[in-house]
Amino acid sequence: MTRKKKGVVGNDAFHAHLHDFTKEEPWRIFRILAEFVDSFETMSSQGPLVTVFGSARTKPEDRFYKDAVRFGALLVEHGYGALTGGGPGIMEAVNKGAFESDGTSVGLNILLPMEQDPNSYQTKGIDFRYFFIRKVCFLKYALAVVGYPGGFGTMDEFFEGMTLIQTHKVNAIPVVLVGKKFWGPMVEWIKGTLLDDGMISADDLDLFKVVESADEAMAHILECHKAGIVQTTTDF
Numbered sequence: 001m002t003r004k005k006k007g008v009v010g011n012d013a014f015h016a017h018l019h020d021f022t023k024e025e026p027w028r029i030f031r032i033l034a035e036f037v038d039s040f041e042t043m044s045s046q047g048p049l050v051t052v053f054g055s056a057r058t059k060p061e062d063r064f065y066k067d068a069v070r071f072g073a074l075l076v077e078h079g080y081g082a083l084t085g086g087g088p089g090i091m092e093a094v095n096k097g098a099f100e101s102d103g104t105s106v107g108l109n110i111l112l113p114m115e116q117d118p119n120s121y122q123t124k125g126i127d128f129r130y131f132f133i134r135k136v137c138f139l140k141y142a143l144a145v146v147g148y149p150g151g152f153g154t155m156d157e158f159f160e161g162m163t164l165i166q167t168h169k170v171n172a173i174p175v176v177l178v179g180k181k182f183w184g185p186m187v188e189w190i191k192g193t194l195l196d197d198g199m200i201s202a203d204d205l206d207l208f209k210v211v212e213s214a215d216e217a218m219a220h221i222l223e224c225h226k227a228g229i230v231q232t233t234t235d236f
Contacts, residue, residue, distance in 0.1 A: 032133065035128065035133050036133055036136075038126070039108075039126050039128070039133060039134075039137050040137075040140075042126055043106075043126070043137050043140070044141075046081055046083075046104055046106055046124060046141065047081050047104055048079065048080050048143050049080065049082070049083040049104070049106060049141050049142055049143065050075055050080045050081070050082065050083065050142060050143055050144045050145070050146060051083045051084070051138045051139065051141075051142035051144070051145045051146070052068065052071065052072075052082060052083065052084050052090065052091070052094045052145075052146045052147075052148065053084075053085070053090070053138075053145070053146070053147045053148065053150060053153075053154045053157045054068060054089060054090025054091065054093075054094075054147065054148030054149060054150045054154055055089045055090055055148070055149060055150035055151055055154060056085075056087045056088050056089040056090070056091065056150075056153075057088075057089055057151070058089040058090050058148070058150075059089075060093075064090065064093075064148050064149055064178070064179060065089070065090065065093045066093070067093075067178065067213055067214045068090045068093035068094045068097065068148055068178075068214070069093045069094070069097040070097060070215075071094060071097060071178075071214035071217060071218065072093065072094040072095060072096060072097020072098035072099075072101070072103075072105070073098065073100070073101045074097075074214055074218040075094075075097070075098055075103065075218070076098050076101035076102070076103025076104075077101065078218065078222060080103075080143065081098065081103055081104025081105065081106060082094045082095055082097070082098035082103065082104065082105050082106065083108070083138065083141065083142060084106070084107055084108070085107065085108055085109070085110065085134075085138075085153075086106075086107025086108055086109035086110075086118050086119060086122060086125055087107075087109065087110075087117065087118065087119060088117065090148045090149075091107065091119060092119035092121060095107055095119055095121035095122055096121040098121070099121035099122070099123065100121070103123075104123055104124070105121055105122050105123045105124075106122065106123065106124045106125070106126075107119065107121075107122040107124075107126070108125075108126050108128060108134050108137055108138065109125055109127045109128065110128050110131060110134055111127065111128065111129055135157065135160060138157065139160075139164060139170055140170075142173060143173060143221075143225070144173050144174045144175070144176070144221045144224070144225075145158075145173065145174070145175045145176070146176045146177075146178060146217050146221075147175070147176070147177045147178065147183075148178050148179065149178075149179050149182040149183075158175075158177070158208075161175055162175070162204075162207055162208065165207055166200075166204055166207060172207075173224075174209070174220060174221050174224035175207060175209070176208065176209050176210075176211055176216075176217040176220050176221065177208060177209070177210045178210075178211055178212070178213065178214065178216075178217055179210075179212070180210055180211070180212050183210050184210070187210060190205070191205065
């Protein structure tokens with residue numbers, strides 16, 4: 001006679017629950033497809049955009065918030081539109097700068113339990129259920145990427161951009177990080193660990209530039225675009 005191991009009944013119930021959850025998964029594809037179609041249709045008509053990442057927790061009195069407002073205005077002054085995550089903090093600041101300069105100000109809003117009420121400075125807002133579709137739109141329609149200080153989300157967006165540019169899944173576009181004190185330790189780690197351990201090549205360090213202000217970020221983007229470094233097509 002074989003004895004049943006303790007916990008098997010519970011495990012069976014758990015596995016049955018997992019099966020009930022996943023058996024309807026194929027239908028989720030249609031919701032994903034609809035979100036791709038809707039967002040692509042809207043984004044394709046927004047004109048030249050620069051994507052800006054940064055913390056949702058940055059307050060209006062913070063110097064980076066004020067600098068991001070200026071960057072949004074500089075984008076419009078030079079013929080670009082602003083593309084952000086549509087939330088508060090740095091996202092709001094960039095949208096505000098572009099919106100108050102009568103330019104294109106796009107927000108890709110994500111449905112989250114916290115931190116993501118859409119800001120009021122958008123000429124066009126798109127709501128996303130899925131992070132990965134939203135992230136595709138951030139890079140597919142960007143002529144440059146700018147990162148202000150931020151948390152896990154900002155780091156995720158920066159390193160995904162680096163990966164896609166490094167692997168030629170998107171064409172080379174300028175990537176600029178604003179705030180030398182904030183980004184400096186990360187850059188030193190990249191150089192002292194990733195590069196020294198052979199995880200990246202020296203050329204990969206040229207994929208991004210660290211600056212101190214909106215004016216420097218704008219100057220670098222303009223310099224790159226004049227030199228022909230601009231996105232035209234992607235594999236997305």
